[in-house]
Amino acid sequence: MVSPDLLSRYGGNLPRYTSYPTAAQFTGDIGPADADAWLRAVPTGAALSLYLHVPFCDALCLFCGCNTAVMRNPDGRAAYGALLIDELSRVAERLGPGRPVSHVQWGGGTPTTLPPGTLRQVMQTIRRLFSVEDSAEIAIELDPRYLPDDYPPLLGALGFNRVSLGVQDLDPEVQRACGRIQSHAQTADCIRRVRDAGIRSVNIDLIYGLPHQTEQGVGDTAASVAALRPDRLAVFGYAHVPWKQKRQALLPAPALPGPADRLAQRARIDAVLRRAGYRAIGLDHYARPADRMALAAEAGTLRRNFQGYTVDPASVLVGVGASAISAFGPGLTQNATTTAAYARLLADPERILPVVRGVRRTAQDRLRADVIEALMCDLRADLADIARRHAAPDDCFADAAPALGQLAADGFVTLDGPVIRVTEAGRPFLRTVAALFDAYRAPADVTRHAAAI
Ligand SMILES: C[S@@+](CC[C@H](N)C(=O)[O-])C[C@H]1O[C@@H](n2cnc3c(N)ncnc32)[C@H](O)[C@@H]1O
Numbered sequence: 134m135v136s137p138d139l140l141s142r143y144g145g146n147l148p149r150y151t152s153y154p155t156a157a158q159f160t161g162d163i164g165p166a167d168a169d170a171w172l173r174a175v176p177t178g179a180a181l182s183l184y185l186h187v188p189f190c191d192a193l194c195l196f197c198g199c200n201t202a203v204m205r206n207p208d209g210r211a212a213y214g215a216l217l218i219d220e221l222s223r224v225a226e227r228l229g230p231g232r233p234v235s236h237v238q239w240g241g242g243t244p245t246t247l248p249p250g251t252l253r254q255v256m257q258t259i260r261r262l263f264s265v266e267d268s269a270e271i272a273i274e275l276d277p278r279y280l281p282d283d284y285p286p287l288l289g290a291l292g293f294n295r296v297s298l299g300v301q302d303l304d305p306e307v308q309r310a311c312g313r314i315q316s317h318a319q320t321a322d323c324i325r326r327v328r329d330a331g332i333r334s335v336n337i338d339l340i341y342g343l344p345h346q347t348e349q350g351v352g353d354t355a356a357s358v359a360a361l362r363p364d365r366l367a368v369f370g371y372a373h374v375p376w377k378q379k380r381q382a383l384l385p386a387p388a389l390p391g392p393a394d395r396l397a398q399r400a401r402i403d404a405v406l407r408r409a410g411y412r413a414i415g416l417d418h419y420a421r422p423a424d425r426m427a428l429a430a431e432a433g434t435l436r437r438n439f440q441g442y443t444v445d446p447a448s449v450l451v452g453v454g455a456s457a458i459s460a461f462g463p464g465l466t467q468n469a470t471t472t473a474a475y476a477r478l479l480a481d482p483e484r485i486l487p488v489v490r491g492v493r494r495t496a497q498d499r500l501r502a503d504v505i506e507a508l509m510c511d512l513r514a515d516l517a518d519i520a521r522r523h524a525a526p527d528d529c530f531a532d533a534a535p536a537l538g539q540l541a542a543d544g545f546v547t548l549d550g551p552v553i554r555v556t557e558a559g560r561p562f563l564r565t566v567a568a569l570f571d572a573y574r575a576p577a578d579v580t581r582h583a584a585a586i
Contacts, residue, residue, distance in 0.1 A: 135396055139543055144392040146584055147564040150509050151439045152465055153502040154492050158573055159467055163491030165484055171461035172227035175449050180235040182447040185217060186454030187244035188472055191279040194313040196343055196371060198378050200456040200470060201242045213472065214251030218258045219479050220453045223486055225262035234263045236445035239273040245280055249287050256291045270295055270445065277323035278315050289330035296327050297336040302343055303354040310344040310385055317357055324361055337363040341398035342371035344388035352401040359409035365426055366419040367441060368402050370395060399561055415510055416563045418442050435510040466491035500525050504570045508555060509563060517551035533569040540566060
């Protein structure tokens, strides 16, 4: 049991640290010219990860914090595919021909809203412009309620080998409050169809902290879903950011669980999934012991990027599509957020790339990013080793010592000289531990990030 005192001290609003610096540090000072230079400077032979964002859904879920909109017109959906192809060509022109790609991830939104012929064209373009490695993971997010019959065979034929599907919660009252009605049968049927199409790896997303959720209810959902034997699960704490995502204001706020209930729900799901044979990974993932993600976590090779946790070793991530983020050695860039603005920038002859903001990484950022990524992925960071690798002074993290000491006294970390280990009790508070190394953190700023648990 975590005491109310600990919850009030550690339950603040924090980033998810899918990058460092985080997107909160992006500014308009970084633009297309930086993206152009950073693409051209990617070392030859370095494998890339590609992310393609499709912001369309067939229906909007009230809890959703992602960049999504409903686009019913199939011509509009196909036109978006043409924009992706245009941007991919501009990216490839700057990188040079035949760059190796180790990972292709389609996210959204719901990328399976693209007409089948459009998805095929974009995948063919990727294979023409880049050299997709035989061992590459090719993954896509889908919505079990709206997966057209012809899609699973298409995904199999195009080489997709992993799908991620949203479930969130199976309780009808929770589903009604969230505007997402999805039966267990729809989820089971979707998994059967993608597996029949030869797609080996299936991930399911769950959320706790939604309106009307209870400990018992989320435990029942986790048990039903685990019985479907997905390879992985992502268990997200609901991020309530109505100041940023207006649709969330339509949720019944009084029915939102408080911090102690959220923590209890998280713990119940964790217990159910571990009992069902899953390994806990990082902040919010679970995988079967033989899954590549579980093996990577064990081997210390797990990585964190804008999609969450990944086994992909590529150090360059190129994001394509509206709002997509790219990560290069020198910095991070983001495309225009809305589809209209993204299309406008691609049509502008003066604009070479649809990038509108980003951040340049300093040596200090890279040092701190390594500590934060180690904590988020391995639940362990050797501060002396990381400082040495960055040629930083031994005492460069001395300012974090008092707070680390407090976290150790509270049982969330153990300290062995310069080595921090996050305990199981500390796992739900991983972002709190990581935040000690975030030089941009403004503790009082509650309007930028969602609650840390
Ligand atoms: C980009 S969405 C794609 C979901 C997929 N299109 C579907 O409908 O099943 C990926 C996942 O983000 C998670 N998610 C979305 N909004 C969230 C929020 N506000 N807080 C926590 N997780 C959220 C959900 O678990 C969701 O399945």
